Amino acid sequence: MSLHIPNTLHPASSLGGCVAVEHMGGPHIPWESGRYDTKDKDSIPSRNRLPDGSLGKNHVIDVFLDRLGMSVQETVALMGAHAVGECHKSHQGFDGPWTPNQTEFTNNFYKMLLERTWKEKKWDGPRQFEDEETHELMMLPTDMVMLQEPFLQYTKLYAEDQDRFFEDFKNAMLKLLSLGKDRKDGEPNKLLAQYCKK
Template sequence: MASKVGDYNAVRKDIIAAIPTERYDKGTFGPSMIRLTWHSCATYDRHQNNGGSQGGTMRFEEQYSDPANKGLENARNALEPVHEKHPWITYADLYTLGGCVAVEQMGGPHIPWEGGRFDTNDKDSIPSRNRLPDGSLGKNHVIDVFLDRLGMTVQETVALMGAHAVGECHKSHQGFDGPWTPNQTEFTNNFYKMLLTRTWKEKKWDGPRQFEDEETHELMMLPTDMVMLEPPFRHYTELYAEDQDRFFEDFKNALLKLISLGRDRKDGEPNKLLMEEQNK
């Protein structure tokens, strides 16, 4: 049964049903949902005021064919029945809400998400190539993407990186391989704990540059993750490793900022069903 226009709680319930989180190896889409939200928003360029969460453009070939977005079809496909059931919600709203719900379902903080984003046509789609962070690069790249183009602070950058507590890299996607933490469906401050308590060395293999923990060789970190051990980022890495509540609060605020990037633009069309309901 379709929901009443504007009933976001009904949408949340169906997203929860679409991402079972009992066991990671049984196919939860939780981590992929978070990645979909991140990649949908990280195309924003504050200097050009384009890209970002407005538009729902991840559904167009220009973006989903980007090699950096490989694997995200799993999350998009899981959300498609939700959209079919609730056709009044825009894809821009659905793709951002999906990641927020996933964070909560995996034990993370409640994200006070709000709707109202527009969808755009594919002709208005902003290419994501060369806009998404490249995990194989270093400190200058992190500064260029997070602090300069996205307009994040150092603290917000470190907080957002903590989402690597869940999920893992797949060699068939971006070439990297392995999980960051032992519990890939538990949203905790373990990413920071692993960074600080494990000994990391560059992995000897035929894939892209990444690091592995010297003790077990089971966990991995990307070069961009290792930047969190350097100034000015390390201070917050240490803070969040000690205080999960503080991490949750700062992550919530940073994610809300991320999913709002580009939302003030008016270059798309609002969902007419939703607008009609709001104007009654």
Template structure:
């Protein structure tokens, strides 16, 4: 008996996800950026050396991973998607979260991600990856290399493309400790992140919060990990994506698909 899910069933989930995004009194009027962050953080725990972590399992359902300080605020995204999971009980959380992230990207004007289902949910908190695997925005270039290239197995180009997701969304003082948006259009997926990074004059913010940078008007911000992209070996790709939005979209789509597929082994389940 075939266990394949019809395209129509996934399309129905997609439509319900899109309907859940608008929210006038939340951030910039949309849940799409935080839903994208959920998919990113659910996937970014993968370790290619230990071959664990990643989106397969949806282990952020458990307290150990949900309360990782790097995941602060993501209960909002999980809550937004919970009624959709209740309506479409056949879909796993692991598939729902990653699909929702892909839908969010496209909904905000970004590229289509050729998402595929087949992830399973793990049901034991012992399956949660070790705390501390997600990127720490307060650190610098060596940390970016360690997390993205050494542990997850991305190239330099893929790393710069993935961090370009900061073109949408904003940081919250009561979650990450950081505060503010990266761009003036935090609900529109574009290459503005790279343009702002290169063209604005960024100075360290004088405040009682963690180290971050601000533009001359104090309206936009960058994290230390963002500023690291201005250094070698990352800078040439920042310059490329600032000039060529289509190239960024193509490279981001490929890198994000790789991210949400890390650790997913459908063949082992046949």
């Protein structure tokens, strides 16, 4: 069996992400191609458009709700991806894992947020939080927003119901991956076009 991926970066990176989530025990995310890289300079988003982990609630709302068109629930579901991996000081300045097991896709991100006591880390790096119990786990300021309303109700829901988290994460990822795909009428996604212009 061969898999044809068009000459573009997006399909490879998004397919890899979907496969990784499932490989680590998370939900199967149906993947399809359809969004292509552009050579039109005017359509390329400006750099530094990813969420800034050092900012707070207003930034989370601006990026996820206003720019990407996600709901509060979808935003909280997507943040659950922080159950895996860790930050490296050499890349963004932040340092440490969010959960004790960084290679399992679970609802542990939400459990850690609710079950641990978090305090601001005293160090020479960017603002981040560490758990008081072990000083080994960390949360970003944007993660701590998930403990505020209107996000908190979904943080609690996902901490108690991993199946619900998996289903909602899958649906939020499908929505995220569809941003920028050509629609049936041939018009590009207007939401992505607005995002690129900001």
